[in-house]
Amino acid sequence: MKLQAVYPGTFDPVTNGHVDLIRRSAALFDRVIVAILENTDKTPLFTIEERVEMLEGALKGLKNVAVTTFAGLLVGFAEQVGAAVIVRGIRAVSDYEYELQMALMNRRLSSRVETVFMMPAEAYSYLSSRLVKEISLLGGSVRGLVPPLVERRLRKKYSLAPIKRAPPVSP
Numbered sequence: 001m002k003l004q005a006v007y008p009g010t011f012d013p014v015t016n017g018h019v020d021l022i023r024r025s026a027a028l029f030d031r032v033i034v035a036i037l038e039n040t041d042k043t044p045l046f047t048i049e050e051r052v053e054m055l056e057g058a059l060k061g062l063k064n065v066a067v068t069t070f071a072g073l074l075v076g077f078a079e080q081v082g083a084a085v086i087v088r089g090i091r092a093v094s095d096y097e098y099e100l101q102m103a104l105m106n107r108r109l110s111s112r113v114e115t116v117f118m119m120p121a122e123a124y125s126y127l128s129s130r131l132v133k134e135i136s137l138l139g140g141s142v143r144g145l146v147p148p149l150v151e152r153r154l155r156k157k158y159s160l161a162p163i164k165r166a167p168p169v170s171p
């Protein structure tokens with residue numbers, strides 16, 4: 001039996017923490033469907049099309065990973081695509097309460113879908129899309145925190161000039 005997992009989220013924008021978790025999931029499951037929620041209460045910075053494009057760009061080469069969008073209940077989507085697992089990332093204890101609530105509610109909604117919590121690499125344990133946007137808005141560098149394509153898109157969104165490399169310091 002092929003084991004499929006859904007990795008859902010807002011991905012506004014995708015960070016290297018998300019990519020790390022998707023790579024780990026892709027090594028565990030036969031197929032991973034990265035599913036971007038279409039209509040959230042949040043007002044996203046990037047359109048759904050832009051988020052799909054950035055995720056596809058960041059995940060190029062991962063053969064058992066697909067990117068798509070969904071609307072409505074997550075468990076309904078998981079059942080529809082034949083996924084028995086929902087993957088969610090837990091960075092710190094602070095994530096746990098909200099994630100536990102969601103996982104238990106999803107279990108109540110569907111007994112056919114199980115939530116699996118995974119941890120990203122330590123280096124990404126303090127990383128979030130929200131912080132990445134805030135740093136970019138204020139002109140800071142997010143290099144190494146998001147895929148290069150996302151870094152460029154953020155700079156464009158906030159109409160910032162490309163980062164100039166500092167001239168070498170002469171001894």
Ligand code: PNS
Pocket residue numbers: 008009010011037072073074075101102103105106
């Ligand atoms: O990246 P996020 O914003 O933490 O992702 C949240 C997401 C998309 C996983 C969650 O909002 C969700 O599953 N929404 C779909 C609607 C739904 O199923 N709601 C009931 C959850 S118990």
